[in-house]
Amino acid sequence: MSGAKVEIRPLRAADEASVLGTFREVFGAARTPAEWRWAFLRNPAGTRAWVAVEGDRVVAQYAALPSRVWTGGEDRVFAQIVDSMSHPDRRGAGLFVRTAEAFFDAHGGPDRDLVHFGWPVERAWRLGRRKLRYEAVRTQVALARELEPGPDAVPAGVEVLAEVDEQARWLYDRCVGAWGASTVRDAEWLRWRYLEHPTHRYVLLGARDAAGVLRGLAVYRRASFGLPDLGVLVDWLVPPEEPEVGELLRAAAAARARADGAPALVAWLPEWSPWFDRFQRDGFRVHPTDYLTVARNFHPRYRMEWLRAHWWYQPGDSDLV
């Protein structure tokens, strides 16, 4: 135990080495400097991280990945809580909760971030529920389809996108009408989240019409997601009025998964979305997962019942895949 004074303050770029060291001690795994910079310094929606520092050592952190969310006719911010921790030597001192409270004071509020959310492990959920006012949005289910033999090449009409442009926002605008709140899936966000990810390789599958207009986008990655080595639909941006585009992109993702040798394709879709039923009609089945989607709202409109019925999110809104 150290007797040095603890300062609770926003994260600084110079904290990198110390925060990564604490991360390694807490989680038993290393986060690379490239991953850390991508998450906390290069996110186009900004940085959300507060630390407790003792001397020059980070002993606790409460952090989030913010995203620009379109809701109520304006751009606001929801933020996914990630990498929140306290050093094993300093547990029980209340530092973690104090750091979290400073974070909420700075970032949460009706005129600031509207919602903080996450998919915590059980121990973190118990603490979050008791001390940090988190609530459950839903027990998260997944839609999964075992892959039967079939084509392993992306079908005609779908291309693998190496870059995204302003058409991403046009597509998002065509989807967003039925969504009460959703991360703005424009080129800037898609580029940061998928194309510039320092570790994971995502495949962006785009369906275009004859004029070259982007009609749908699916993001695929082979990953362990509840079960090992699945084909994961990490993102799904298809207007519900265009089921034929969805069918084409599902076929493309399935082909990609077959090419990867994945036994099944898995997706997350809100139960209120027409896609939840369409995927089932296409052979997907609803499976339980170990994930609980949780949130803390800072505006009364965004209570859990509302989020459950109106918030569109995808695995790509998490750091799980």
Place this chain on the structure above:
Amino acid sequence: MTDRSALTIREYAPGDEERILATFNRVFAAVDPGFAPRDLATWRWLYRDNPSGARIWLAVDEAGEVVAQYAGLRQRAFVRGERASFAQAVDSMSSRGGLRRPGPFVRTCRAFVEHGCGEGAGRDVFAWGLPVPAAWRVGRELLGYELIRTQLELFAAPGDVRPESAAGVRVEECAHFPDEVDALADRLGRERDAVAVRDRAQLAWRFERHPRNAYRVALARTGRGLAGLAVCRAGTFDGRPGLLVADWAVPAGEEGARAALLAWLAGVATELGEAEVRAVLPETAPEWLPLQRAGFRARGTRYVLAGRPFARTLDVPFLRRGWSYTLGDTDLV
């Protein structure tokens, strides 16, 4: 115990039922335009005649008026194969201050928990319910209730039900549950992590002697004896009509019984002109995937299932993964 505002918080005593009903019928008529007043016969069936028992705590004013109630329909249950008792919270009400803030209702809830929940003889190790939003807020914030799950349902048009082979299985409809269902209940109790006892006494009370609803019951038999049962009725759940699967008890390894009972349910739905067969099950239940393979699809409902375990050996993740229930465990069918 008597509180500052001259309310007495106490357990139900015989003779309270008429005053409970007076408050119940007044409170629920005020919030539910389609509410039909409950009569004494229904109250007695629900609380007095339940073979698993009931537990009712009340806030009563000086004039004897029931001001608040927290009531639990008890369920004899198996947890990891051992006998236990659950309590389903029903008919929560308060005529003063609503449910939302600390007041008679919350004090009544706390007395219910203090005197009836926990480990040991005569206590309930798990209290649960499908709360309306106001009750859920109180339960979560003041009583320690947690979300078990956001409840989904399974549904299928009768023509979409495609059961596997039911060769060697005979299905018969019955008016009375036979004694053999006790052995079926024991089988389920041994193989499920947590499940309410579905013995003859419980099923006969729940379905045969229901004062208003008529149910249809089918038994599936193989050469080895009773292999499963299903109970259904046409009704409305979550604002939609359909043939509601009120109960379903098919042990592991009885795939033929499962198929035969699904075919029976589809046949009843067709006969009654119901557009869908609908079942409420946990997505972690052993039936969940087989029913999807047989043509059912899932969709969301407005309901959240909430609960609080009171035993050291029980926690919410265990119950989320391992507790099996059907719509018939609730008072919604």
